[in-house]
Amino acid sequence: MKTNLHLNQSSCTQLVAPSPLPSGVSFRSYPSLQTSSTAELKLHSQRQLAWQIAPNLFLSFKYAWAGICYAFETQRNFRIHTAMTVIAISLGLFLQVTGVALAIVSLTCALVMVLELLNTALESVVDLTVGQSYHMLAKIAKDCAAGAVMVGAMAAVLVASFILLPSLVPFLLTL
Structure with missing residues (x-):
């Protein structure tokens, strides 16, 4: 219909x-x-x-969860970052790193996921604004947002490497 x-x-x-x-x-x-x-x-x-403004806290959380679900369902990179976060935190728990070290890895991974959510939101707003037309400023906005995610992801890999590798290498050598 x-x-x-x-x-x-x-x-x-x-x-x-x-x-x-x-x-x-x-x-x-x-x-x-x-x-x-x-x-x-x-x-x-x-x-x-x-x-x-949402009239109550429950609706605020409902809208936030809808955004996270949308990103997970539609954004391949968000799913990849989610998987890497689960792997990094699981590895930290398995290797029994300190609570502070695990918190640092968790926060760094969460930062990447936050950046990916912001990137998705910005891309949606830009697409809403320019529609199907090409605009150089839209390209710059999207590229910069994607670059922010990439910088955050590289920082997360470095932080996780510095924290997890010292415990992981001796474990792998004993196998």
Whole structure:
């Protein structure tokens, strides 16, 4: 079933659409909101007030978890960083490194995942802004965000190496 949406030209903030959106639903000005899927309409109606402050802590956590799940499901590099984090922390536990050392490895890995989430958010906002067109400033923004993730990942590898290798090498030599 195809549903056509269009913006009301008089206000540019009212979305005129047939159901399943409830009457009186307003969004910010989204000129690119041309949706043909009922599932997408439901998603938009569920998140209609997502740009406002969440009314309670539970909803804040729900939105945050949705962002993490989105990154895990759609971003290959986020899945790779998650796997590397699990490996690094597991190796630290197995090698019985100190609590401080394990905390440093964990925080460094978490920093990489935070940078990847910010990179994903920035890429989404840039794509929303420029659409399908090419813009040099959009390229610069995306490249710099990806570079930040790369610098963080290299730092995490160095930190994990400095902390885990001194315990790992003697263990491997005894095998």
